[in-house]
Amino acid sequence: MSLPRFKLLRPRSVAEAVEHLVNHAGSVRVLAGGTDMIPSMRQKLFEPEYVVDLRGVTALREVKLQADGSVEIGALTTIRTIERSDFLREHYPVLAEAAGTVASPVLRNMGTIGGNICLDTRCLWYNQSLTWRKGCGFCIKKDGDLCHVAPGGTKCWAAFSGDTPPALLCLKAEIEIAGPHGTRRVPLSDFYTGLGDNYRKLQASELVTRVFLPASSKDYRGVYRKLRVRGSIDYPLAGVAVVLKRSNGHVSDARIGITAVNPAPLLVKGASELLSGRAVDEALAEAAGDLAAKISKPLTTSALTPEYRREMIRVFTKRAVLAAAQVNGN
Ligand SMILES: Cc1cc2nc3c(=O)[nH]c(=O)nc-3n(C[C@H](O)[C@H](O)[C@H](O)COP(=O)(O)OP(=O)(O)OC[C@H]3O[C@@H](n4cnc5c(N)ncnc54)[C@H](O)[C@@H]3O)c2cc1C
Ligand code: SF4
Structure with missing residues (x-):
């Protein structure tokens, strides 16, 4: 599968990158590590006339401690660095652990945190070659007007399948977005639309430049658990991050984030109310699993059945809560 023809633009600063995005609006796409973007271009899922290669914007490659104790991570920081x-392993271990499960070592060396946050949603009917898609019929997400997964529907259910966002949601991360009118900072939880096709709230003239982790999330310890077909490389088909804050032998706050089972990564509502003030045991962990499974709505967007993926959210959440309690010395 050959790459479509495009013109490569290589900005050295965020301002220059934004200028390119503005000048070529409608026919331009941002490239970071390229680990998802290049295969997608080969499959003709994206055929931009211009590609803005961010790799020369070196200011976005750092992990920096801020004066208030929070942490700034440049969008071009590689997954391997994280x-x-x-x-990060000491203070935000759940993020480092989730990063360590992304793809393979070679892809983690190239892939970036910004690319992981902005990762396109995935579906069995979409992540295929042009010939395959032509043969089976195009769908709403690209070139068509029907959905093979939910026939008769008008919505795309492709699954968001990045590993670091559920961990980032648990850490209450914010992201900085740069555009022609300057920068804005938004909670990551507000970034995703919940739609499989138009999945993120980002204008064509904007890019993600930084990720911020609040100092207050340093007290949260947790783990990330992931279901995938091949343990050495594959995207998640269900993923769960759990973090707990503990005081006096009890959980004083808890957050659970899930991925790969909805068109957006989600925080599980009610996790803190369920787990706070209690010592973690099997029954409590199981109840947390039920809560997470309730908001998991996988459809047949992958080779594994939706029922199995949902069940694995339940099982992994239970295991992750028990493991997080152990990490926290409960
Ligand atoms: C075989 C294989 C296995 C994989 N397994 C996993 C996995 O297990 N888990 C996982 O999470 N991912 C996986 N990936 C996907 C990918 O490697 C990672 O998600 C990686 O972090 C993407 O980062 P990137 O810098 O390479 O993004 P790119 O491929 O460069 O970009 C991805 C998307 O984000 C956009 N983008 C990138 N940076 C920005 C920015 N700063 N602002 C705005 N838009 C931006 C691009 O336009 C593109 O749409 C896999 C990929 C492959 C090929
Ligand atoms: S969920 Fe439906 S519309 Fe979306 S990519 Fe899959 S088949 Fe296409």
Whole structure:
């Protein structure tokens, strides 16, 4: 599968990158590590006339501690850097762990946190070659007007399948978005639309530039659990991040984030109310699993059945809550 023809633009600053996006609105796409974007271009899922290669914007490659104790991570920081950062492993271990499960070592060396947050949603009927899609019939997400997964519907249910966003949601991360009118900072939880096709709230002239982790999330310890076909490389088909804050032998706050079972990564509502003030045991962990499974709505967007993926959210959440309690010394 050859790449479509495009013109490569190589900005050295965020301002220059935004200028390119404005000048070529409608026919331009941002490239970071390219680990998802290039295969998608080969499959003719994206055929932009211009590609803005961000790799020369070196200011976006750092993990920086801020004066208020929070952490700033440049959008071009590689997944490998996050996985290996001693600082993040010590203070935000759930993020480092989730990063360590992304794809394979080679892809983690190239892939970036910004690309992981902005990752396109995935579906069995979409992530295929042009010939395959032509043969089976195009769908709402690209070139068609029907959905093979939910026939008769008008909505796309492709699943958001990034590993770091559920961990970032648990850490109450915010992201910085740069555009022609300057920068704005938004909670990551407000970034996704919940739609499989138009999945993120980002204008064509904007890009994600930074991720911020609040100092207050440093006290939260947790784990990430993931279902995938091949443990060495594959995208998640269900993923769960759990973090707990503990005081006096009890959980004083809890957050659970899930991925790959909805068109957006989600925080599980009610997790804190359920777990706070109690010692974690099997029954409590199981109740947390039920809560997470309730908001998981996978459809037949992958080779594994929706029922199995939903059940694995329940099982992984239970296991992750028990493991997080152990990490926290409960
Ligand atoms: C075989 C294989 C296995 C994979 N397995 C996993 C996995 O297990 N888990 C997982 O999470 N991912 C997986 N991936 C996907 C990918 O490698 C990672 O998600 C990676 O972090 C993407 O980052 P990138 O920098 O390479 O993004 P790119 O491929 O460069 O970009 C991805 C998308 O984000 C947009 N984008 C990138 N950066 C920005 C920005 N700063 N602002 C706005 N838009 C931006 C691009 O336009 C594109 O649409 C896999 C990929 C492959 C090929
Ligand atoms: S969920 Fe439906 S519309 Fe969306 S990519 Fe899959 S088949 Fe296409």
